[in-house]
Amino acid sequence: MATKEEIKARKTDIGPPHYERFLHPIIKENYGQWQYHEILRPGVMMHVSESGAKLYTVRAASPRLISTDFIRAICRLADKYCDGYLRFTSRNNIEFLLKNEANIDPLIADLKAEGTLVGGTGRSISNIVHTQGWVHCHSSATDASGLVKVVMDELANHFTEMDMPHKLRIAVACCLNMCGAVHCSDIALLGVHRTPPRIDHEKLPNLCEIPSTVASCPNAAVRPTFIDGKKSVEVDEDRCMYCGNCYTVCPAMPIADPLNDGVSIWVGGKVSNARSAPMFTKLAIPYLPNNPPRWPEVTEAVKNIVEVYVKNARSYERMGEWIGRVGWPEFFKLTGIKFTKYHIDDFKYAGTTYRRTTQMRGV
Ligand code: SF4
Numbered sequence: 116m117a118t119k120e121e122i123k124a125r126k127t128d129i130g131p132p133h134y135e136r137f138l139h140p141i142i143k144e145n146y147g148q149w150q151y152h153e154i155l156r157p158g159v160m161m162h163v164s165e166s167g168a169k170l171y172t173v174r175a176a177s178p179r180l181i182s183t184d185f186i187r188a189i190c191r192l193a194d195k196y197c198d199g200y201l202r203f204t205s206r207n208n209i210e211f212l213l214k215n216e217a218n219i220d221p222l223i224a225d226l227k228a229e230g231t232l233v234g235g236t237g238r239s240i241s242n243i244v245h246t247q248g249w250v251h252c253h254s255s256a257t258d259a260s261g262l263v264k265v266v267m268d269e270l271a272n273h274f275t276e277m278d279m280p281h282k283l284r285i286a287v288a289c290c291l292n293m294c295g296a297v298h299c300s301d302i303a304l305l306g307v308h309r310t311p312p313r314i315d316h317e318k319l320p321n322l323c324e325i326p327s328t329v330a331s332c333p334n335a336a337v338r339p340t341f342i343d344g345k346k347s348v349e350v351d352e353d354r355c356m357y358c359g360n361c362y363t364v365c366p367a368m369p370i371a372d373p374l375n376d377g378v379s380i381w382v383g384g385k386v387s388n389a390r391s392a393p394m395f396t397k398l399a400i401p402y403l404p405n406n407p408p409r410w411p412e413v414t415e416a417v418k419n420i421v422e423v424y425v426k427n428a429r430s431y432e433r434m435g436e437w438i439g440r441v442g443w444p445e446f447f448k449l450t451g452i453k454f455t456k457y458h459i460d461d462f463k464y465a466g467t468t469y470r471r472t473t474q475m476r477g478v
């Protein structure tokens with residue numbers, strides 16, 4: 116049994132640097148004692164502790180992919196106005212932490228002078244949480260950063276103004292692996308493949324660990340076989356849902372298909388359990404083409420859904436709550452989105468989820 120001394124000497128700080136090293140002094144003194152916060156204006160919040168201490172935050176947009184020049188620029192501002200303290204939110208917003216209220220206006224003026232938007236609090240659209248896409252992921256059906264840029268260009272006024280019925284969270288994931296929070300955001304853009312993987316039987320025996328590839332398929336669509344006497348695999352295309360898991364394991368099964376890959380749009384998800392239970396997103400638009408660099412079809416569709424939501428939802432209704440109140444037929448009518456056979460989940464192994472889809476309830 117370990118002695119007291121041995122237990123004391125054990126090293127437990129084996130992960131990333133301990134966050135306490137980076138806490139603002141006011142946060143350190145009031146850790147876990149925060150009583151309430153107030154949004155003073157778009158992008159600016161006041162956090163009040165039980166001790167009466169106040170900390171101010173100014174939230175600014177970032178593109179997530181940033182250079183050392185950009186980091187130096189925001190650090191200069193944090194040094195000038197925030198005693199060197201800032202943080203990144205889970206949606207990649209930059210949050211400057213200020214003890215001095217008088218520094219808020221000059222900080223915002225400097226941010227604006229550098230072209231950085233301030234906003235994303237309360238009844239607004241926050242930065243879009245997103246995945247890698249064409250930056251470096253091999254299985255993407257669309258881009259992530261490119262889509263986020265063009266969508267936020269269209270919706271920037273809803274980031275800087277709190278003019279929405281409630282907060283609106285958007286997410287982008289560039290394939291069905293869904294590294295982003297697309298299953299639980301108000302609007303989700305999800306890259307979709309629409310064709311099965313293509314098997315290179317020549318290369319496969321040298322590149323593929325066949326049992327791992329067979330095991331990687333969630334639908335048991337990949338089976339081992341022999342082609343011209345060599346070990347290979349075959350795909351039962353009826354079972355394939357084009358998820359790309361097999362390609363992640365076996366480079367001889369590429370799935371990207373520029374002509375057929377594209378973007379689907381899902382709506383109505385949320386994580387919060389305020390006022391109503393958390394919700395999963397449901398399919399609104401099954402397919403829009405990849406049309407870089409500005410993706411006009413996608414940006415137009417998102418803008419339309421946002422505008423209809425702003426016009427029709429009640430105060431403090433999230434997207435999913437609004438749709439729940441008016442019903443899915445009304446959602447399709449108001450947005451002008453066509454309801455098609457592709458909205459019906461006819462996947463032959465979907466037995467367990469079939470009756471739960473909104474499409475079956477709402478139409
Ligand atoms: S969502 Fe898919 S394509 Fe995008 S980063 Fe994740 S695994 Fe890669």
Ligand code: SF4
Pocket residue numbers: 311312331332333334335336337350354355356357358359360361362370
């Ligand atoms: S794409 Fe997905 S469903 Fe289709 S064979 Fe590969 S792993 Fe299976």
